[in-house]
Amino acid sequence: MQGALIFVALExxxxxxxxxxxRVIYTGVGKVNAALAAAAAFxxxxxxxxxxxxxxxxxxxxxxxxxxxxxAAQRDMDIRPLGLALxxxxxxxxxxxxxxxxxxIVGTGDNFAAARPELACDLVDMxxxxxAKAAIRAGVPFRCLKYVTDAADEGAAADWAANKAKGAALFxxxxxxx
Numbered sequence: 001m002q003g004a005l006i007f008v009a010l011e012x013x014x015x016x017x018x019x020x021x022x023r024v025i026y027t028g029v030g031k032v033n034a035a036l037a038a039a040a041a042f043x044x045x046x047x048x049x050x051x052x053x054x055x056x057x058x059x060x061x062x063x064x065x066x067x068x069x070x071x072a073a074q075r076d077m078d079i080r081p082l083g084l085a086l087x088x089x090x091x092x093x094x095x096x097x098x099x100x101x102x103x104x105i106v107g108t109g110d111n112f113a114a115a116r117p118e119l120a121c122d123l124v125d126m127x128x129x130x131x132a133k134a135a136i137r138a139g140v141p142f143r144c145l146k147y148v149t150d151a152a153d154e155g156a157a158a159d160w161a162a163n164k165a166k167g168a169a170l171f172x173x174x175x176x177x178x
Contacts, residue, residue: 034127038134057152070103
């Protein structure tokens with residue numbers, strides 16, 4: 001599909017030259033940066049498809065390589081003392097689990113996961129939920145692919161650093177098949 005808008009946190013994960021037929025937006029790390037980048041992009045245009053590509057830690061054993069996810073949740077939204085479940089937000093018009101397709105759940109949070117999160121999910125990242133929510137609100141179709149760099153454990157930081165660039169070619173090949 002020509003003209004997809006690709007959201008990536010860091011150029012280290014996907015250099016723009018790897019997907020020349022598409023616009024790549026580098027959001028920066030975290031939910032706030034991702035939401036701001038998506039809001040600005042969707043205010044400027046309505047692409048035929050928004051895709052979040054990035055790296056993730058695997059919480060579910062056996063997940064590896066390039067994974068197309070089907071849902072996202074906020075693993076760090078915690079206002080349980082006010083009577084809501086982990087992941088829920090007061091007054092949100094969207095459910096706490098945003099599902100756009102079949103596939104694994106990515107738990108998004110504003111911390112680098114080096115341990116299994118309390119919220120049930122298959123993968124962990126830092127941007128997918130915010131980008132999915134922005135796309136849903138803008139009425140833009142959304143897909144999310146993550147390259148598994150680590151096992152979200154005590155070795156995650158070193159593994160991420162060593163593997164963060166390895167999924168770019170796989171993602172470019174997936175995008176070319178659309």
